[in-house]
Amino acid sequence: MTYQGVLTKMQTEFTKPINYYLVFKNDFINLNQLLNKTLEFSFVKYECLNCHLDKPIYRQGFCKSCFFEIPQAADWIMKPELSKAHLGIEERDLDYEKQVQLKPHIVYLANSSNVKVGVTRKGQVPTRWIDQGAHEAIEIVEVPNRYLAGITEVALKDYVGDKTNWRTMLKNEIKDENLIEWRDKLKQYIPDEAQQYYIEDNEETNIEFPVLRYPTKPKSLNFTKTAHYTGVLKGIKGQYLIFEDDTVCNIRSNEGLVVNITIL
Incomplete structure (x- = not known):
């Protein structure tokens, strides 16, 4: 199954452990259900969280012009x-x-x-x-x-x-x-x-987080630098996805990027 959407801060439920969701325009993913599953990510394009144009993201999910103009930044x-x-x-x-x-x-x-x-x-x-x-x-x-x-x-x-x-x-x-x-x-x-x-x-x-295995040497994943990545999801903590090979993905750092997510 493949989902496509613009990355925004994961939504959470205060449960034990925390429940995490990626919310897209027409769909959502309960990430807790994907623990121990292999996920494939592909970067598609940019989409500024304010103007929604395909412009490089500057900070906080906004393109440069929006970042310096809107009150949210x-x-x-x-x-x-x-x-x-x-x-x-x-x-x-x-x-x-x-x-x-x-x-x-x-x-x-x-x-x-x-x-x-x-x-x-x-x-x-x-x-x-x-x-x-x-x-x-x-x-x-x-x-x-x-x-x-x-x-x-x-x-x-x-x-x-x-x-x-x-x-x-x-x-x-x-x-x-x-x-x-x-x-x-x-x-x-x-x-x-x-x-x-x-x-x-x-x-x-x-607070208790849904983590099966913590990384020993975490290495950060940015989809503008690594357009394709495949890994086994082992945990979620903060706004990070944690994978079996010690790769970690900060969703907040990747806000404003449109990605395909395939569950293998």
Whole structure:
């Protein structure tokens, strides 16, 4: 059976283990059902996630012109502390920026390769943690807008990491941490503007991924460089497909690429 579609972030269900889906325009694939099966991938063309034209992807699934024009790729997406909608200041599209920035946001700790601090909209919990391959996570503060979450994250970066080592995460070379102790230890460094939003009493969320075998020396697959690939699917973690030969495919890095997927 062969499927064709443009790659976008895998959709997930918070189950034990996590259920993963590739969603195309007219179809979807439950990837958990394909564990231990041989999959063949072929790159077909580009399709920008915004303009849908066959133009080389620049970043985040967008062509270069869209990346520098649309609000979904503005600087505040990656740097929440740059958010200005709460001040009524527009960067690219104030209506869109208000819609996203002026919603409750969570500052959290997640343990994927190490303990890191991050920011996400409240509605993206626990999806954001799943996407990062975190096996445990906990909320620190819940604030009313993206700006407050951003300045809190910046303040905590001096005392805890803010990046995931993808190789360590995929190799599962991780240890359990007491995130409640981490949360309490970091409370004193939360900015004054966000102190009132500190979450005193909550528990860790634990996440289990559908992985039969972890890679020992993960090597990354990009379909613009390797137009054809065949491998046996052994696991899914974060936004990565893990194959028997230690090849790993970050679906987020391949967003905006149209591929054929054949189940052999």
